[in-house]
Amino acid sequence: MALALLIGVSVLTVLVAVHWYLWRRLVKDVSRKGGPWRRTGTVLVWLLPATTVATMIVGRSGAPFAVERVLAWPGYLWLALLLYLTLALLLGELVRPLLLRALPRRPAPVEAPALQGAERSPARGTGGEAPDGAPEAPGAAAPEAARTDRPRDASRRLFVARSVAIGAATLAAGTVTAGAVGVLNGPTTRRVTVTLPRLPRRAHGYRIAVVSDVHLGPILGRAHTRRIVEAINATQPDLVAIVGDLVDGTVADLGPAAEPLTQLRSRHGSFFVTGNHEYFGDARSWIDHLRDLGIHPLENQRRELPGFDLAGVNDVEGERVGEGPDFRAALGDRDPARASVLLAHQPVQIHDAVEWDVGLQLSGHTHGGQLWPGPYLAELANPTVAGLERYGDTQLYVTRGAGTWGPPVRVGAESDITVVTLSSPDA
Structure with missing residues (x-):
C-alpha cells in the first residue's frame, strides 16, 4: 500500500511538473501578461489533463457509457499530444540557443560627436553644470544605450520563443493526427511464413489469421470491428486466432460493437484466448458472449486439427480470480509426435511454452510499443515486442495488435493483423 502511494505521488508530481513546463514554454514565454492567449492557454493547459482524469474516473465509476465516450476522445488524445509536445519542446531547448546566435543583434544608434556637443552646450550653465545644478555624470550615454538594447534583446527572445513553440506544437499535432488517422483507417495485413516442426506435408501452407489487442471501448467500436473482420476475411484464412484484449468494458456496453465478429469466415473457425484486459472486467460474461457469436474460447484447452494441435491458455491476469494459465491442462496429454501451435496473450508465457515443447506460440499484448x-x-517487460523470434526449439510470433489502449494513436508501431502460413519441413 505504501509503495503504491509512493508511486502514485511520484507520477502525479511528474505530471504536474510536465504541465508547468508546457505552460511556461507554450503560454508564458510567448505572450504578454493579461493578454488573451495567456488567459486561454493557461485554462487549456490545466483543463485538458482534467478531461483525462475524468475519463479514467468515469470508466471505473459505473457512469453511463455515453458519458465515457464523450470524455474519452479529448481525454486520451491529450495523453498522446502531451507526450509529443514534451519531446518536441525538449528538442527545442537544443535549437533555442542556436537561433539566438543566428539572429543578428542590432546595436543602438549612436549620435555624432558634433551633434552631441551641440545638444549639450545649451543645456550647460557657465559652470559646466546641468540645468538643475547637478554635474553631468560621466558616461551618461551608456545607460541610455543599454536601455535601448534591452527591448531589442527582449524582442529577439520573444521571436525565438514563439518560433520554437509554434514548431513544437506543429510537429506534435501533426504526429498525433497522422497516428490517429492510421488507427482509424484500420490495421494493415502482414504475412509471415513459419516452418513448424513435425507439421505433415498435407498441412503445408495452412494459414492462421492472427489478431490481438482490438480493445473495443469508448473510442474504437463497431465500425472498427467491421474493418478488422473485412481485412481478415479478405485473406481467406484456414483459421482465425484472437489472442486476447478484445474488449475494454462490459457486454452490456460493447456487445453491439463485437457483433460483426459473427461475420468472420474461415475453414476451421475462430478461436479466442483471454488477455489481461478481459480480467479487468467480467471475463466470464465475455467468454459466454463470444460463444454466442460463434467464437470458440480455449480456456486451457486443446483442439486437434488436421496436421497439428491448437492449444490455448488463459492470461496470467486470470490468476487473480482463480482462472490463470494451466499448461498441463492444455498440453499435458497431447501426442508429442504432432505439431503444436499455442495461443497465449502475453509473450512472457513463452518460457512455459518452451518447457512443454510447443512448436509455435502466437501472442500480442505489447502493441509493438x-x-x-x-x-x-x-x-523491458517482454522477451519479444513484435515479430518472429526463436527460443530454443520454440518459435514466438508477436503481433502489434489491431487496436489501441488509451490514446487512439500509433506512432512507430503500425497496427496489424498477421497471416501466419505454416510450412512443413518435409515440403
Whole structure:
C-alpha cells in the first residue's frame, strides 16, 4: 500500500511538473501578461489533463457509457499530444540557443560627436553644470544605450520563443493526427511464413489469421470491428486466432460493437484466448458472449486439427480470480509426435511454452510499443515486442495488435493483423 502511494505521488508530481513546463514554454514565454492567449492557454493547459482524469474516473465509476465516450476522445488524445509536445519542446531547448546566435543583434544608434556637443552646450550653465545644478555624470550615454538594447534583446527572445513553440506544437499535432488517422483507417495485413516442426506435408501452407489487442471501448467500436473482420476475411484464412484484449468494458456496453465478429469466415473457425484486459472486467460474461457469436474460447484447452494441435491458455491476469494459465491442462496429454501451435496473450508465457515443447506460440499484448519511444520501454517487460523470434526449439510470433489502449494513436508501431502460413519441413 505504501509503495503504491509512493508511486502514485511520484507520477502525479511528474505530471504536474510536465504541465508547468508546457505552460511556461507554450503560454508564458510567448505572450504578454493579461493578454488573451495567456488567459486561454493557461485554462487549456490545466483543463485538458482534467478531461483525462475524468475519463479514467468515469470508466471505473459505473457512469453511463455515453458519458465515457464523450470524455474519452479529448481525454486520451491529450495523453498522446502531451507526450509529443514534451519531446518536441525538449528538442527545442537544443535549437533555442542556436537561433539566438543566428539572429543578428542590432546595436543602438549612436549620435555624432558634433551633434552631441551641440545638444549639450545649451543645456550647460557657465559652470559646466546641468540645468538643475547637478554635474553631468560621466558616461551618461551608456545607460541610455543599454536601455535601448534591452527591448531589442527582449524582442529577439520573444521571436525565438514563439518560433520554437509554434514548431513544437506543429510537429506534435501533426504526429498525433497522422497516428490517429492510421488507427482509424484500420490495421494493415502482414504475412509471415513459419516452418513448424513435425507439421505433415498435407498441412503445408495452412494459414492462421492472427489478431490481438482490438480493445473495443469508448473510442474504437463497431465500425472498427467491421474493418478488422473485412481485412481478415479478405485473406481467406484456414483459421482465425484472437489472442486476447478484445474488449475494454462490459457486454452490456460493447456487445453491439463485437457483433460483426459473427461475420468472420474461415475453414476451421475462430478461436479466442483471454488477455489481461478481459480480467479487468467480467471475463466470464465475455467468454459466454463470444460463444454466442460463434467464437470458440480455449480456456486451457486443446483442439486437434488436421496436421497439428491448437492449444490455448488463459492470461496470467486470470490468476487473480482463480482462472490463470494451466499448461498441463492444455498440453499435458497431447501426442508429442504432432505439431503444436499455442495461443497465449502475453509473450512472457513463452518460457512455459518452451518447457512443454510447443512448436509455435502466437501472442500480442505489447502493441509493438504503440507510441514511440514505447518500443524501448516494452522491451523491458517482454522477451519479444513484435515479430518472429526463436527460443530454443520454440518459435514466438508477436503481433502489434489491431487496436489501441488509451490514446487512439500509433506512432512507430503500425497496427496489424498477421497471416501466419505454416510450412512443413518435409515440403
